[in-house]
Amino acid sequence: MNAxxxxxxxxxxxSLLRVNVVLALVAGAIAGGLAGGMSINATITSFTEGLGSGATIALSYALLGGFAVAISKTGIPQILVNAMLKIVKKDGQEDRTALGKVLIILILLLVAIFSQNLIPIHIAFIPLLVPPILHILNLLKVDRRLIASVLTFGLTASYILLPYGFGFIFHQILAIQMDAAGLPINMADIPKAMALPVAGLVVGLLIAVFISYRKPREYEDRKMEIAEEVVTIKTRNIVFTVLALIGALAVQIPTQSMIAGAITGIFILYITGALKWKEADRLINEGMRMMAFVGFVMIAANGFASVLQETGHIATLVENTSNLLGDNKGLAALLMLLIGLIVTMGIGSSFATIPIIAAIFVPLSLEFGFSTMAIIALIGTAGALGDAGSPASDSTLGPTAGLDADGQHNHIWDSCVPTFLHYNIPLIIFGWATAMILF
Known part of the structure; x- marks a missing residue:
């Protein structure tokens, strides 16, 4: 069987048996290496060497966490939470339940989208914004699986479709890797090719909101260990925070570095006096602690990916699939998407999946006669598949970090399984349809 x-x-x-995700990744990597003919020493060496490539990601998240904590001290998250509190009366009267639920969902959706394309702090906003409103969600009896689905949609659909912020990085990786595989493309064509697959994500979101998780769900209103710190909201600090966000985005896009963007944003906050220099060390430490688990998972995922690549079985999986297809283009498109799903589910990163599959999928797609636009859709969708639903993906780890603040939200069953079902299945269907329409 393929490694x-x-x-x-x-x-x-x-992971489904609730084993820690990091341990599950290590065990999976060892099993894959041994199945691929590698010795235990070679497997461990490959895994260890792969960890280094995840260090940049981990440091990026740590600094983004520090940036997010710094932003929180200027009062913006408090403004959002206060707005939600005004929407929902403290006694949870019925006349405001429906309106409160709708508006809170819309606010969280917009913030998640902005975190990818406009305000480049990625998932770092979730542990800051979500825990303080869990009490509100409990009053409204909102199913947290719905909130996880909403957040994951905002974290994934926006970068897949929009070429800004993290979306710019994703689109650029896609263009560079397809060019390296022998098919130069225009980056402006990527949003056009990915529009219909993203429509599949919209369908999944609508199903989650109006069908799957529309019924009330009871949660205990537990006390959480959240530092209650009174923040004085000043207009000048809000203005400087907006400038910091713009500066972070302006630096991140040309440098393609989350680290550079986060440092720029933090520096602007300090140099303008929105935050005090003496708070720098404490804020960075808070941010690192907040994002530590996500960072460790991403580091382990890179070691996992290194072992899979070392076995050579990714190429074998694609080649064997190609030999079974004959000239069946529809089946070829479907199997390429499924391979992307398998690889991304294991690695946990659509950004890291594109370089792995593009070198093989481009010549394979050209051999079957797919158009350039269809190939963009196939590779883009195959890379994005699995980002929602993977235990090692920041798109599921982020929502869990906020929703499990009181210990009532399981990472696998309440974040991964719901997002897998609502997003990967429609993404496969709509991605396949796109490839066949653009064929």
């Missing part, structure tokens, strides 16, 4: 399939299946099974 990639064995590694990913074991990792997923262990």
């Amino acid at each position: 990639v399939i064995i590694a990913v299946l074991l990792m997923l099974i262990l």
Whole structure:
């Protein structure tokens, strides 16, 4: 059996059994390496060497966490929370329940989208914004699986479709890797090719909101260990915070570095006096603690990916699939999407999946006669598949970090499984339809 399939299946099974995700990734990597003919020493060496490539990601998240904490001290999250409190009366009267639920969902959706394209702090806003409103969600009896689905949609659909912020990085990786595989493309064509697959995500979101999780769900109103700190909201600080966000985005896009963007934003906050220099060390430490678990998972995921690549079974999986297809273009498109799903579910990063699959999918797609636009859709969708639903993805780790602040939201069953069902299935259907329409 293919080593990639064995590694990913074991990792997923262990995660579903509630084994720590980092341990599941390590076990999956070892099983995959051994199944791929590698010795235990070679497997461990490959895994260890792969960890280094995840260090940049971990540092990025740590600094983004520090940036997010710094922003929180200027009062912007408090303004959002206060707005939500005004929407919902403290006694939870029925006349405001429906309106409060709708507006809170819209606010969280917009903030999630902005975190990818406009305000480049990625998932760092979730542990700051979500825990303080869990009491509100409890009053409204909102199913937290719905909130996880809403947040994951905002974290994924926006970068897949829009070429700004993290979306710019995703689109650029897609264009560079397709060019390296022998098919130069125009980056302006990517949003056009990905519009219909993203429409599939919209369908999944609507199903989650209006069908799957529309019924009330009871939660205990537990006390949480959240530091209650009174923040004085000043207009000048809000203005400087907006300038910091603009500066972070302006630096991040040309440098393609989340680290540079986060440092720029933090520096602007300090140099303008919105935050005091003496608070720098404490804020960075808070941010690092907040994002530590996500960072460790992403580091382990890179070691996992290194082992899978070392086995050579990713190429074997694609080649064997190609040999079974004959000239069936529809089946070829479907299997390429499924391969992307398997790889991304294991790695947890659509950004890291594109370089792995593009070198193989481009010549394979050209051999079947797919158009350039269809190939963009196939590779873009195949790379994005699995980002929602993977235990190692920041698109599921982020929502869990906020929603489980009181210990009532399970990462696998309340974040990964719901987002997998509502987003990966429609993404496969709409991605396949796009490839066939643009063929």
